[in-house]
Amino acid sequence: MQEIKSIQGLGSFLAQTYGSQPQETCRLIAVNSQLQILEISTVALGTVNQVQIHPRDIFRRLVSLNAYGFIIAHNHPSGQLKASRADWQAIYQLALCSSIMQIVFLDFIIINRSHFCSHCTLKRWPKITLETLLGLWTTMAKL
Incomplete structure (x- = not known):
């Protein structure tokens, strides 16, 4: 897959390609501003029922690729x-x-052997506002 044309197409591709893995894995799909895939990489490997996803591992790779955006794919x-x-x-x-x-x-997609769940499509997405960021900043400044 070279370019993301739809969430349906991407989700189906991810489920078919990675959905039958025997342990939980977190994959990073880095894209440019035209939604062309720069890279699909494994950023965390877990056990049969959990995986640790650390932002530093995600953003280290994104910055090195000069990525515009990203999607996380995670199997269950x-x-x-x-x-x-x-x-x-x-x-x-x-x-x-x-x-x-x-x-x-752009999205957090959970996949299994044959299906996927796009959290952005289902409107299950956190709203991050300037106030959220300022609240985080001022809370940390008080520590």
């Missing part, structure tokens, strides 16, 4: 497409970091 070997508490924490952390770094966080 259990077949469940529902985001876990750890998934929501990762989504929120990545949304905050992407606002600060000004690298567009």
Whole structure:
């Protein structure tokens, strides 16, 4: 896949290509401003039921690629497409970091063997505002 033409096409490609992995894996899809894929890379490898996703690993690669934006693809070997508490924490952390770094966080897609769940498409997306960032900044300044 060279260019993202639709979430449906990307989700189907990801499910077919990576959905049957026996352990949880986090993949980074880095794109340019024309939504052409610069790279698909594995940024975290976990166990059968969890994977640690660290923003530093994501953004280190994005900056080195001079990426405009990114999508995270994460498989659930259990077949469940529902985001876990750890998934929501990762989504929120990545949304905050992407606002600060000004690298567009386009989607967080959970995949299994044959299906996918796009959190952006389902409108399950954190709203990051200037107030959110300022609140984070002022809270840290008090520490």
